[in-house]
Amino acid sequence: MNKTEAMDLLKNKGYKHTDKREDILDLFEQKGGYLSAKEVQLALKDRYPGISFDTVYRNLSLFREIMILEETELDGEKIYQFHCTEHHHHHLICLNCGKTRTVDVCPMQDLSQIDPEFQVTGHKFEIYGYCKECQKKMARNKVMSRP
Missing domain, CATH: 1.10.10.10 (Winged helix-like DNA-binding domain superfamily/Winged helix DNA-binding domain)
Incomplete structure (x- = not known):
């Protein structure tokens, strides 16, 4: 979108x-x-x-x-x-800047092995962490704040 x-x-x-x-x-x-x-x-x-x-x-x-x-x-x-209007995918979400990156792998593919009788009507999979740029900024700030 x-x-x-x-x-x-x-x-x-x-x-x-x-x-x-x-x-x-x-x-x-x-x-x-x-x-x-x-x-x-x-x-x-x-x-x-x-x-x-x-x-x-x-x-x-x-x-x-x-x-x-x-x-x-x-x-x-x-x-x-x-809203993502592309193909089915999930996201990596940076906790600092909020930017997202698309993840094409879906863990739902293995759900049938866990409970084959469960009827899935939808799902959401998000991974939280820090993008490369924010990691660099955080490392610089950490170095600068040392006495």
Whole structure:
């Protein structure tokens, strides 16, 4: 999913085009990873000084409902990224910057060996850690903070 596809989907589903919605989608396109509602609100506060958390959250919820965004939870907080419209895959998620990387391997392929009578209706597989860039930054900060 990208901003253009998302705007088309909103229009096709009968939702009004607003500058705020477009700017939220711009932010996700620029970021290329997961964002929380609070991060979206902070990023938009200069352009929309009175933007409320509720406004941001309602738009994120709408985007999730119509499959523009996908949602996951990290440390008890909902975070969002553009919905993946590609082939079936999973994600590596950086705990520092929120960027994601696609993982094409699916552990569900072995589930039939565990319980062949269980009927799966959906699943989500995410791996959390730190990307190479964030590991480098963390190592530099650690070296710089030594006495």
